[in-house]
Amino acid sequence: MRLSNVAHLRLPFGRLRGLDVSVAPTGVRLPLSFDQARHAAAGDRPGSWMAICFTLPAPVDPDRLAAAWLAVIARHGTLRTVMTQEPGEPGGAGALQLHEAEVTGSAWVDHPIGPGQAVHEALQQVLDRTCTPLSAPAHRLCLLETVLRPTVVIAADHSHTDMWSMLVILRDLLSELDGTPSPEAVPAFVEHTRSLVERPPAPEEVHRRWAEILGASGDVMPRFPLPLGESGPHPERVEVRDVLDVDESSALSAQARADGVSTLSEVVSAMTAITLDMVGEPLRAVFPVHSRYEARWHDAVGWFIANSVIESADPDPAACAAAVKEAVRLGSWPLAEVMAPWGGMPEAPGMFAVSWLDLRRLPVHVDAAGLEAQYVGAETRPDGVMLWFILDDSGLHLRCRYPDTDEARASVGGWLDALVLALRDRAAASVRGELHVGERTFRVRRARREDVPAMVALLADDEFGAEREDTGDHTRYEKVLDLLSRDRTHLLAVVTDEAGRVVGTEQLTIIPGLSRAGTTRLQIEGVRIARTERSGGLGTAMLEWAHEHGRTRGATLAQLATDASRTRAHAFYERLGYAPSHIGYKRAL
Numbered sequence: 001m002r003l004s005n006v007a008h009l010r011l012p013f014g015r016l017r018g019l020d021v022s023v024a025p026t027g028v029r030l031p032l033s034f035d036q037a038r039h040a041a042a043g044d045r046p047g048s049w050m051a052i053c054f055t056l057p058a059p060v061d062p063d064r065l066a067a068a069w070l071a072v073i074a075r076h077g078t079l080r081t082v083m084t085q086e087p088g089e090p091g092g093a094g095a096l097q098l099h100e101a102e103v104t105g106s107a108w109v110d111h112p113i114g115p116g117q118a119v120h121e122a123l124q125q126v127l128d129r130t131c132t133p134l135s136a137p138a139h140r141l142c143l144l145e146t147v148l149r150p151t152v153v154i155a156a157d158h159s160h161t162d163m164w165s166m167l168v169i170l171r172d173l174l175s176e177l178d179g180t181p182s183p184e185a186v187p188a189f190v191e192h193t194r195s196l197v198e199r200p201p202a203p204e205e206v207h208r209r210w211a212e213i214l215g216a217s218g219d220v221m222p223r224f225p226l227p228l229g230e231s232g233p234h235p236e237r238v239e240v241r242d243v244l245d246v247d248e249s250s251a252l253s254a255q256a257r258a259d260g261v262s263t264l265s266e267v268v269s270a271m272t273a274i275t276l277d278m279v280g281e282p283l284r285a286v287f288p289v290h291s292r293y294e295a296r297w298h299d300a301v302g303w304f305i306a307n308s309v310i311e312s313a314d315p316d317p318a319a320c321a322a323a324v325k326e327a328v329r330l331g332s333w334p335l336a337e338v339m340a341p342w343g344g345m346p347e348a349p350g351m352f353a354v355s356w357l358d359l360r361r362l363p364v365h366v367d368a369a370g371l372e373a374q375y376v377g378a379e380t381r382p383d384g385v386m387l388w389f390i391l392d393d394s395g396l397h398l399r400c401r402y403p404d405t406d407e408a409r410a411s412v413g414g415w416l417d418a419l420v421l422a423l424r425d426r427a428a429a430s431v432r433g434e435l436h437v438g439e440r441t442f443r444v445r446r447a448r449r450e451d452v453p454a455m456v457a458l459l460a461d462d463e464f465g466a467e468r469e470d471t472g473d474h475t476r477y478e479k480v481l482d483l484l485s486r487d488r489t490h491l492l493a494v495v496t497d498e499a500g501r502v503v504g505t506e507q508l509t510i511i512p513g514l515s516r517a518g519t520t521r522l523q524i525e526g527v528r529i530a531r532t533e534r535s536g537g538l539g540t541a542m543l544e545w546a547h548e549h550g551r552t553r554g555a556t557l558a559q560l561a562t563d564a565s566r567t568r569a570h571a572f573y574e575r576l577g578y579a580p581s582h583i584g585y586k587r588a589l
Contacts, residue, residue: 001359002374003390003399005238006127009053009376011119014146016111018126019066021073021103023082023137028100030081033193034336035303036159038345039133040083040096046128047380049138051155052166054373060150060177062108062143068176069141069154072169073103075181076301077188078160082136098190101136111142119144124379127155153376158303160189163357163375164290165301167364170373174366182299189302192291202333209330210338213284213309214346222284222309223350224385225275226415229405231349233381237404239413243389243420244396244427245488247446250552252396252423254432256317263391264356265321270422271354272323273315278415282313286353289331298363306331307345310354351384359392368392377401385412396423435495435541442538444545446485447492447505452477454502455494458528464563465528491549492526495542503530504538508546510553522550524560543576 032040039048073079082101086094113122123142130140139156154169161169175181217223244252249263256266268283275283287310292298308331312323339345359368366373375390377399385402402412428445435442447455452474460469470476484490484507495504507526513519524546529539547558561584562569570580 001368001390001392003240003377003388003397004053004374005240005377005379005399005401006051006120006124007379008238008240009120009123009374011053011123011144011151012146013113013119014144014151016113016119016122016126017062017108017143017145018111018130019069019141019143020107020109021070021137021139021141022105023080023101024104025082025099025101030098030100030190031193031197032083032096032098033189033196033303034334034339035305035307036083036098036193037096039157039159039303040085042133043085044132044134046132047378048133048159049127049131049155049157049378050161050163050166051127051131051153051376051378052170052373053151053153053376054170054371055149055151056177057149057370059145059148060143062145064177065141065143065152066106066108068173070103070106071176071181072172073137073139075172075186076169077190078302079137079139079156081160081190083134083138083159085134108143123153127153127378131155131157133157133159155376160303161301162290162303162305164292164304164362164364166375167359167362167366168299168301170371171364171366184299186300187296189300189304192297192300192302192304196291196334199334202338206330206333207338207341209326210309211341213311214342216282216311217284218348219342220346220348221286221307221351222311223348224352224402224412225279225281225284226411227407228350228383228385228403228411229407231383233383234403234405234408236380236382236401237409237412238377239398239400239416241398241400241416241420242395243398243423246393246395246553247488247491247549248424248427249391249395250549251427251430251432255426255430258431259317261317261321262324263358265317265324266426267356267389267396267423268310268312268320268324269315269317270419270426272312272320274415274418274422276313276315278418282311284309284311284352286351287327287331288353288355289328291332293332295363306335307353349383353384353386355386355388357388357390359390369394435538435545437537437541441498442503442541443496444493444542445496447481447494449478449481451494451502451505452481455505455528458502458505458530459526461528461531495529495538497533503533504528504542506542506546508549510550510555516557519557520553520555522546522553522555522558524558527560539572540576 080101082099084097111126131138138160142153144151252266253263256263272283287308288305289308290304291306292304308327310323310327312320382401382403388399390397402408433444456469456471456477459465460471484492489510491508493506494502497503505528509523511521511523550558
């Protein structure tokens with residue numbers, strides 16, 4: 001699922017409406033979590049919300065959508081709470097309180113889009129006004145109606161939600177619209193707040209490590225290690241980057257498994273290495289960790305995040321895995337007690353935070369691609385650096401927000417450039433691309449334009465290819481390579497030897513289908529091996545690599561076609577488990 005920002009959001013023009021939900025306090029006062037109190041202490045302000053945006057497959061009756069949203073509100077307790085602030089002393093803010101609320105009504109209202117105003121700007125104005133810490137309620141459902149597919153945006157002040165929770169909200173809304181709501185009750189976030197209060201205090205070693213890491217940062221939360229310009233809030237710069245595609249992220253994950261660590265630890269290793277290289281200091285950052293310690297919280301909505309810290313001084317993946325493990329442990333205790341020596345969380349300009357979410361591992365799933373779903377961040381005036389990673393079925397993505405100063409553009413932008421290049425280099429050099437044949441090691445990679453002459457020569461180097469291929473003009477081959485490179489359903493691969501020479505090629509295509517109960521197939525074609533490398537095991541290694549590629553993309557069946565007269569090839573494929581179960585036909589068009 002893509003990470004976006006409201007200023008980057010491109011929405012079709014249409015009728016923009018919002019559902020006004022009226023609530024009234026029930027008189028029941030509830031406990032505030034540590035992070036809710038910290039977040040709301042800054043008062044009402046624009047840009048404190050987060051949202052999820054998605055497109056429905058067909059027009060929806062607004063009343064039906066409203067009923068579904070009210071059912072979601074009824075299901076999740078935190079959506080039925082409101083925050084208030086008591087009058088304080090002159091020049092100061094009063095105490096914050098959280099109250100239970102009940103829904104008393106709802107009505108659709110139009111949100112006009114002014115002349116020359118972009119749709120996302122109109123949406124931003126609505127959410128900045130209605131999704132603040134002290135709004136009642138602090139969430140909003142918006143509907144953008146067009147002639148074909150409506151776009152829905154659900155936003156909430158951060159005090160009531162997190163990225164995982166937004167996915168739960170989306171899933172539950174879709175279930176209500178489909179008429180298949182979950183019958184199981186879910187606990188309210190306030191129960192989680194109470195459970196944290198009942199946890200035992202943090203052991204002395206946890207207090208000591210917090211003090212050491214914060215002490216190394218000047219007794220404040222870790223700050224970005226490079227200059228950001230004049231201290232204080234600035235207009236924001238938001239960068240959204242697709243770091244690795246699905247095949248590259250699979251390769252990075254394979255390298256992580258070979259190193260005995262998680263993909264997150266492999267990314268932390270890269271961040272550690274570039275920080276040491278650029279600054280000569282360990283990687284130190286605020287490191288949010290989820291606090292859904294028990295399965296009963298998996299389907300709940302709330303701010304299930306604790307701000308921990310990470311310190312990584314050694315880029316070795318095992319050392320980085322230990323740093324991640326320590327960060328999770330440091331964030332697993334009631335933070336109010338841990339932060340007491342500093343009088344609360346000691347934030348300072350320049351604070352650096354790194355967030356990680358692997359959507360593939362969450363117990364909550366939606367068809368993000370089919371819904372064109374994306375997380376949407378608000379526009380703020382940051383004084384520090386916030387980096388989010390999302391790993392999903394389409395690859396690894398990041399969003400980074402930082403002060404838009406000349407210094408920060410150079411510092412943060414340069415750091416991000418180095419990080420992206422380092423991760424791509426690691427993916428390219430991953431063990432996933434290695435083919436071991438006897439004592440030799442070959443490498444598999446995606447084909448590039450400079451490989452075209454060698455690939456054409458391989459295709460032409462047999463009794464059939466000599467007549468079919470055009471070894472003199474590579475223009476058509478290059479155009480096809482460009483098409484295949486843009487469509488990640490295809491992988492046109494080359495195999496190189498120890499000297500970097502192209503000695504093999506194969507084209508792999510992932511084909512979803514309705515038949516065989518919705519089986520996804522791996523189509524293998526264009527398998528060629530240089531004459532000097534034939535009959536040595538390279539062909540078997542290439543096919544086994546292809547099978548693993550298919551598995552990682554969800555394929556459960558491999559298929560290929562070979563000329564009826566290639567009897568040696570028939571025997572080779574049958575040794576690998578292929579059965580001649582079908583008859584293929586071709587005709588010219």
